[in-house]
Amino acid sequence: MIDTSANVVISKSNEVFLKIDSEPHIQYELRDYFTFEVEGAKFMPQYRNRNWNGEIHLFDMRSKKIYVGLLDKIVSFCERHDYTYKFEDNDYYGAPFEVNEGISYDGVKDYMSSICNHSPRKYQIEGVYDALRHNRKLLISPTASGKSLMIYALVRYYVEKGQKILLVVPTTSLVEQMYKDFSDYGWDAESFCHLIYAGREKSNDYPVTITTWQSVYKLERSFFEEYNVVIGDEAHLFKSKSLVSIMTKLHHTKYRFGFTGTLDGTQTHKWVLEGLFGPAYKVTRTDELMQQGHLSQLDIQCLVLKHIPKLFETYNDEIEYLITHEKRNNFIKNLTLDLKGNTLVLFARVEAHGQVLYDLINNNKKDDRKVFFIHGGVETSERELVREITEEESNAIIIASYGTFSTGINIKRLHNIIFASPSKSRIRNLQSIGRVLRKGKDKVKATLYDIADDCTKNSKRNYTLNHFIERIKIYNEENFNYEIIAINLKK
Numbered sequence: 092m093i094d095t096s097a098n099v100v101i102s103k104s105n106e107v108f109l110k111i112d113s114e115p116h117i118q119y120e121l122r123d124y125f126t127f128e129v130e131g132a133k134f135m136p137q138y139r140n141r142n143w144n145g146e147i148h149l150f151d152m153r154s155k156k157i158y159v160g161l162l163d164k165i166v167s168f169c170e171r172h173d174y175t176y177k178f179e180d181n182d183y184y185g186a187p188f189e190v191n192e193g194i195s196y197d198g199v200k201d202y203m204s205s206i207c208n209h210s211p212r213k214y215q216i217e218g219v220y221d222a223l224r225h226n227r228k229l230l231i232s233p234t235a236s237g238k239s240l241m242i243y244a245l246v247r248y249y250v251e252k253g254q255k256i257l258l259v260v261p262t263t264s265l266v267e268q269m270y271k272d273f274s275d276y277g278w279d280a281e282s283f284c285h286l287i288y289a290g291r292e293k294s295n296d297y298p299v300t301i302t303t304w305q306s307v308y309k310l311e312r313s314f315f316e317e318y319n320v321v322i323g324d325e326a327h328l329f330k331s332k333s334l335v336s337i338m339t340k341l342h343h344t345k346y347r348f349g350f351t352g353t354l355d356g357t358q359t360h361k362w363v364l365e366g367l368f369g370p371a372y373k374v375t376r377t378d379e380l381m382q383q384g385h386l387s388q389l390d391i392q393c394l395v396l397k398h399i400p401k402l403f404e405t406y407n408d409e410i411e412y413l414i415t416h417e418k419r420n421n422f423i424k425n426l427t428l429d430l431k432g433n434t435l436v437l438f439a440r441v442e443a444h445g446q447v448l449y450d451l452i453n454n455n456k457k458d459d460r461k462v463f464f465i466h467g468g469v470e471t472s473e474r475e476l477v478r479e480i481t482e483e484e485s486n487a488i489i490i491a492s493y494g495t496f497s498t499g500i501n502i503k504r505l506h507n508i509i510f511a512s513p514s515k516s517r518i519r520n521l522q523s524i525g526r527v528l529r530k531g532k533d534k535v536k537a538t539l540y541d542i543a544d545d546c547t548k549n550s551k552r553n554y555t556l557n558h559f560i561e562r563i564k565i566y567n568e569e570n571f572n573y574e575i576i577a578i579n580l581k582k
Contacts, residue, residue: 098174101165103184105342107367108156111165117174118152124168125149125157127359147359149366158366160227160347162187184345194224203244208277211240212385218374219244227347227369229326233377234352234525235386239272241374242322245348246273250283250298254319254346258301259337261328263288263471266301269324308333312340320346326364327351327518338367353521377521377528378570386528387537391566391573394540395559396422396580400548409554413544414444414512418580423511424451426540427488432506433481436490437523439512441466448511449490456488465491478502493519503529509540515558517565524571541573 100112111121126148129135137143150157157165169176180186199220203211211219214232218241222228232238242258249256260266266286273280285295287302293314300318307314321341323329326349329337338347349368354361365371380386396419403409413419427436436452438445449464456462461484463477474495481487481502493514508527514520527537543559545552552560566573 097177099165099169099176100179101162101176101187102179103159103181103187104156105184106345106347107159107339107342108154109159109162109165109187111150111155111157113174118150118155120172121150121157121165121168122148122152125161125164125362127357127362129359130357147363149362158363159187160229160366160369161362163370164362164365189226191224191226194220196220199223199244202248203240206244206247206276206278207240209240211244212237214375215241215244218372221372222348223248225369226345229349229351229365229368229371230374231351231354231371232374233380234522235529236352236375236380238324238350238352239269240276242269242324242348242350243273243276243278245320245322246299247278249320249346254298255317256299256320256322257307257315257318257341257344258299258322258324259304259307259329260301260324261304263303264474265324266303267471267475269301304329304333304337308336310340312342315340316343318344320344321348323349323368325351326368327354327360331363334367352525353518376569377524380528385530387530387535389524389528389537389539389571391539391541391571393543393559393563393573393575394426395543395545395575395577397577398544398546399581401546401553402548402551403546403553406554409546410440410513411443412546413555414440414447416580419544420447420451422578422580423448423509423542424455427452427509428455428457430507431486433484433487433502433504434489434507434509435502435505435526436488436509436511437493438490439493439514441468441492444512445490445492452488452490461487463487463489463491465489465495467492467494469495481505493523502526505529505537507538507540510542513543513555513558515561517561520562520565521569545577 098113098117102110104110126146129145129147133145149161166176178187196216200216203216203219215237218230218232222230222245230241246256246258258269260269266288270280270284270286273284283297284299284301285297287293287300287306293307293310318341321344347368349364361371377386381388403412427434436448438448445464445466453462461480465474465477477489481489482504505527508523524539527539541562544555547553547556
């Protein structure tokens with residue numbers, strides 16, 4: 092029976108889904124409003140086999156359900172269409188809108204100062220305040236902004252409230268790093284935290300569980316029943332099916348907080364994450380952190396290598412050409428060896444490119460300069476050792492895959508970063524840039540060398556040159572300083 096006192100009646104089914112009761116024509120409008128075309132869908136097997144039309148629907152007309160975190164967008168939809176709406180309480184889950192009036196900015200400030208041996212920054216206090224006040228949030232805060240301190244404050248607050256917390260991160264190294272960060276803030280993490288990754292016991296009685304999403308997403312719902320709070324760090328990196336699996340199994344979990352440095356720029360990605368965690372809150376921006384002196388100043392040198400004009404049938408054909416190009420690889424080698432300070436060289440393909448660059452650079456280094464090679468096959472403990480060594484060095488070179496070093500590895504004494512492999516991914520590029528922005532001993536400035544390739548023939552730009560143009564758009568959006576320098580490889 093539809094409540095005729097309002098066009099739309101909104102109630103909580105649980106802490107994951109809202110139920111929307113309305114006339115059928117409004118249901119159809121809601122479905123269309125929350126429908127998105129998936130970027131690149133036409134290249135996916137399900138689409139090619141005609142098993143899927145390339146769209147995702149965030150509102151399910153059969154169940155009448157939609158993610159709780161999209162409540163503000165449902166209200167906006169109603170107001171835009173002049174539909175009346177009302178909230179219906181659920182005896183167990185309460186009302187869809189809940190605000191903790193007892194949470195104050197000054198109270199959060201005092202609390203964060205009392206639990207940490209680091210002085211919290213204003214934007215960190217504001218982020219934690221907004222999260223605690225609303226119970227669920229997607230907090231967008233760039234790399235090196237101090238996300239771990241905000242996570243720590245939320246963890247400590249809910250531990251003291253007697254809640255059990257599931258903290259989910261994308262990699263094993265981040266599990267260990269988060270645990271170390273908590274200890275560095277002055278907490279007895281060993282007494283409160285249990286770590287889960289490959290081979291570790293899942294069930295535990297600790298107040299806080301820190302785990303990779305890969306370790307738990309296939310577990311039965313019973314594992315998730317005891318958690319009152321879920322926090323997802325680097326939430327943009329969770330595979331969509333795995334993230335949905337974890338978040339929907341936490342159907343009783345009231346407090347939900349996602350942290351990410353950046354989104355991929357698509358509305359779909361943003362709304363899915365907001366749906367699972369809560370409305371987005373932009374904590375701060377990279378350029379603001381630079382202006383305030385919290386991050387190193389960044390110069391970007393865009394080095395556009397001019398090749399003999401050439402047309403490529405496919406993107407992979409072009410990549411094969413570039414990563415095997417002798418002059419291009421020697422250029423990267425010479426650039427790396429000429430730079431002063433600790434330098435990170437990022438590549439995409441381990442054997443075809445990473446190994447080649449490592450051999451070239453390591454075989455031509457002078458003196459006892461340390462050169463490291465990091466990829467997916469290198470153990471987490473060894474990666475951590477490289478990080479520790481580099482913090483004590485002033486002229487080391489790390490040749491690393493994007494997958495292992497673009498996210499979650501914090502090296503303060505990193506002076507240069509080289510993009511040796513082209514990419515258009517907004518997330519990958521911004522996360523990679525974040526590796527070089529942390530201020531460290533004797534370091535106030537960092538430089539990114541963005542290597543692009545121009546193979547233009549008959550006014551037709553090559554694939555990776557178009558990707559470079561996408562990166563330039565990102566630099567403009569983030570207010571980064573950059574210079575474009577053309578270098579002739581034709582000779």
